Amino acid sequence: MRRLIRLAAGAALLCGCFEPVSLALDAPQGEIQPGATREVELRALRLDVEGFEQTLTLDDLKSLPRATLEELWLLDLEMQPLVTNTLLFVRDAAPEQLGNQAAINMQRLLRFTPNDVDFSQTDMEEMLALSSSIGAPPARAIADLLQINRADNVIPLEVAAEALTVGLIGSHPAGQTRRGAVTADNPDGVYPVAPGHIPVTLADVVDEFANLTEKFGPVALPDGTTHPGFIDEASGFTVIEDEFGMTVKVNLNALPYKGLDLTDGSVASVNSINTQIESIFDTSDPDWLQVRGLVPEPSIQTLVVRVTESAERVFPGRAQAPLPHGDSAVWDLPAWQFERLVAEMAEQVTFSKPLPNCVEYTVGAGTVVFRGCVEASGWTTFETFNNAGNPPDDMYLWDLQVDMAQVRLHDGGLAEGEAHVAFTMRDLLVGINSTQMVERIKQNFAQNPRALRELAALTNETTVGAADFFYYRARPDGPEATAGDWLYFIAPSDIPRQSDGSFAREYSYPAPGFFADEALTQALHSTTEVDGDTEHLKVRIEPGQTLFTADDVGRVYRLDVREKPSRARIALGVQRVR
């Protein structure tokens, strides 16, 4: 009510005098009994405002129903920059900043270059030790095989970031779909999230991402397994400043439509947003939505990301088939597990280089003492003269790297299954600045009428009661063909939300619309476009006309259109016929 009064006052300043409007409910009159008749009068209220700026405070936004906030999608936040920042932090952090052996081992993997080659306890150990004995530095052998410089990271940071983004985040349900508006096109209200992104909603912003841990924490999957989540702790998000405000510029008829609750014949109010959603926001106006009070560089004070590892060591596959990965069990692991992530990284690295690639070292007069060949498929063969150094069995190149990574991950005495990598990041940039965030908000609102409707509804909450239909008088400047008085049957989108996000009432009309017969078989309604609305079932009425309609429990009423009391009013006789 407070907001409405403010709106009315503002509108008065813009448009001058207007007839007083009351949104108070009629006094309860009891259910219309079968055969009983009531006379009602409905009035078409109109208060057109142009360029009205409505500023919503953080508290205003927070007062929205939770579900509405969560469904008010702002953007899919690209996570790779954040993950890249995370890994950059891990890679360059001092050991004391990492805190635990697992994170230190993760750092070691990120820093791992051929110069740091350490294949101890892997299949390569013996062969590479022998490599030194003949004066072929293992670092060079590995670098040549991987086709990188010996100072290059075996797994480049960007590759690690991409694999983590896709594997860890992309496999989490919250990284795949998000809740959104329920529409005819999307009746379940589930929308896909761009791969490698996490959806950011108005709820996240107003909460300053307080629910990130829950959102991306453990979750049951449809197949009965559980995704362990990947954010253990998230705190200290700096996104919104004290003076936060979201200002929208609106053009609308600010007043609700008057309708009738057939059950008791009482007059109710129906928010008028639905019928004018197309024109409320002029998104071509660069100032149609403004946000202030976003910090220039949103940041996170503390973020603890966790990667779990398999309980058992995964050994390289020994067969090329089935293509393209062979028989290694690593590909059967969940996408979020460490071993699988490394496999994805290593596979990407493998195919980023020209293949096939062979590396040979010779001694004497050309005797090949080592020959490693990476075929176009990534299958890698190792041969040494006389099997010196016990060369490893043939395997895919990524399996080799996974094997190495697993061993290195358990350095420092960690047992298999204990090397869950949990690393704490501090003072990280989210990866998107305020300007970009505002533009994303504007772009996505502009492209999503449903989101606009939610926003518009926020600016103008006027639904009162439980109208089954309402009276609409076509705009005077509209086409002649649609001029006059219309009855609109209530649509699902007219039913307001409650604070918990649920709808105020169920839309359960067995026979929505208007009919010529009591049996409700001869429809008079259509979705004819009137002033842009094509959603509602509607019928144009004239005095003396008789219609039949039914309420949400199937009670049938006869409506007799009386003579109009005035230009913007209609009078109806309402008789319950069964």
Add this chain to the structure above:
Amino acid sequence: MRRLSLTLLASLGAAGCSQAVDPLPQVDLGIFDGGGRDATVPAGDGGPPPPKPARQITLRIDDTPSAPLTLDMNRDEVAELLGPFADDIVLLELDPLPLLRNILNEVKAACGTDWRRDTHDPQFDCEQTALGRSFDAPWARSPEFSLIRVLTMTPANVIVDGTSIDFLQSVADVFGIGGGFAQILSDTLDISVTTEIVSPESVARSLRENLLVTHPNTVNGGRLRVTLRDALSDLATLADSLGPMNGHPGVIDPGTIPHGAVFGPDFRMQVVADSNIRVVEGLKASGGLDNINVLVDTVGPGFNDPLEFDFQDPDRFTISGLVAEPTVDMRFAIYEHDRFMPSCAGDEACMRNTPDSPLGGGSLWSLPPHTLEYITAYAAYLDYGNLRVNNCYAACAITEISIGQNGDPAGWTRFGVPLNLGPQDQYVWEFITEVAQIALHGEDNRLFDEGDVDVKFTLGGVVTGITGEEAAEAARPFLQQQGPALARFILGNFRERSGAVDVYYRRADDGTAMLFFVAPEDLAEGQPYGWARPGFYADAALTEKLSATALPGVADTTHEKLAVQAGEQTVYIEDDAGRRYALRIEAASAGHPSIDVSVTDL
């Protein structure tokens, strides 16, 4: 180490609704190599270029012992690894005597063995054996058969018609003195009537000392050098090594290929060798971390070996799977001189005609030693060089044969036949050689003209005289001697796999961790040494050298070296392009296996 810098390029200006929509955040990945921990992105907005950031390089010493090189090779792998050097790898030096004895035994049996009986007619039949059948038909007119007749001459079967002792035979047989000529000859030579006049042992020794010793490819008294190449080729390469060479007609008939398996199907050569190569970390001041291969040979006897073998140690070297009793198929050739060589006889001067002092150009001993005549004469010389006997027949009235008597040299034979109708005085081997020459050619050269009796025996399965097991053991000292060469064969090019560094970090032989400045010996063969001012200096002008080539307790005297101290130390160096650098060295302790070096361009 690379540094990845993430920069959000989008504007960070105040939020304003009228601004154009910014593009998505862009991630700028800048990569800086060189082991850097630098965090500065070089500016690129004109003006003088910023100083190149210091490059942080960690040099580590790996004290892990090098893994021994363990090989367990089959024949193909031996050929693959050592094949290119197989000609130079001597497995053993084979004493040829057993082989020669076996050859002679086979040759002498080629046409039957009745010659061993006391009969004048040995009933030769060369059709009895494969070797005999290989003679040119008819075998009775083949050079090979002629030689067989010489080798199988006994007093009982010798034919001396047309020789200088022909008269003696006539007298003995006509007058029946002394039991006949066979007995006289037996008595004269002090052998039985069925013993070869030229003993097989002497023929074998003569062949060794005259045919083999004179061949350029035999060693140590005619020993046959068996190389890895010979073994790998199943002795086929003997055709080359024992063929005609430098005027020697060869031992193997040219154009024929010997064959004899040495390596059996289960042949293995197992070798364990310690590597003296150390892959150490160094730095190129203008670049970054790299490795260099250096030699650390403290074993001896040589101190420049990439690998240390011990072929004498059965735990570190074994050969197995050699053929138990190696044999050889070969075509053996001996060539005769192209004219008849008469005995030096009837002249006291002939007493001085010995192998060591041939009497004139017509002497037997002036012939090339590898000729059949010389070999035969020498064999007889070996048999009878010490012979001194005196035999009288019919109370010395008819015949007295004295050898080495009355001051004559041993072997000098005087035939006491009335009226001097007998042979002229001469050495035993002279008349034996004459008999042999006549035997080869037939009386009056009715069988062959002089120079045509070049004998060539196609021998199969001749036992070499050494077992596989003996050969495996015999190879040890030869391989041990060649160990350094083998090491160079196999890994001599190890420096070619070195990276380009200016300095490297390793322990000196006293265990002290030091920075070594690269020296010429560190470079691959033929690589020019381009450092004009090697060493570590205290000043950028390089006037005060901190390093030295000779340090107390350190054997190396060729490298500029600097012991690494605990804490920080800054030194200056000049690279091979004349650029100078400051190296700030940080070590947790003196001799710490890991040091951080910060390299700054000057």
